[in-house]
Amino acid sequence: MNVRQQLAADLQAAFPKLRVIATERKLAEVKTPTLLIRARSIDLTAGAPLSHRDVGLLLTLISPHLDLDRAADQLDVLAPQLLDWLDPKYLHEAAQLVGYDARLAYDIPTTIIASKEA
Numbered sequence: 356m357n358v359r360q361q362l363a364a365d366l367q368a369a370f371p372k373l374r375v376i377a378t379e380r381k382l383a384e385v386k387t388p389t390l391l392i393r394a395r396s397i398d399l400t401a402g403a404p405l406s407h408r409d410v411g412l413l414l415t416l417i418s419p420h421l422d423l424d425r426a427a428d429q430l431d432v433l434a435p436q437l438l439d440w441l442d443p444k445y446l447h448e449a450a451q452l453v454g455y456d457a458r459l460a461y462d463i464p465t466t467i468i469a470s471k472e473a
Contacts, residue, residue, distance in 0.1 A: 430459060
């Protein structure tokens, strides 16, 4: 299982009401609150042995509501919960409010330090 898939499994277990998807494809439908996990980068981990890599991922938390006020209200609840879960486990940048087609979403760039498999 790769880093994206493992994170997706962990997040699905922690947030059973979210639809968690690790894919690079654009989602055709968003009918429930959805967390999309996409690859961003892979790099050497500074100050660590060559056996470790920084895996950069982009987490996009998407509201299914087309009404922007309802979407913002929903994300105001879900985004802090997600950030609280991420905080002690993974490095992440600030959540940025973005559009996902006609919907509102938060992008959260996240970095996971992973060891290379032998």
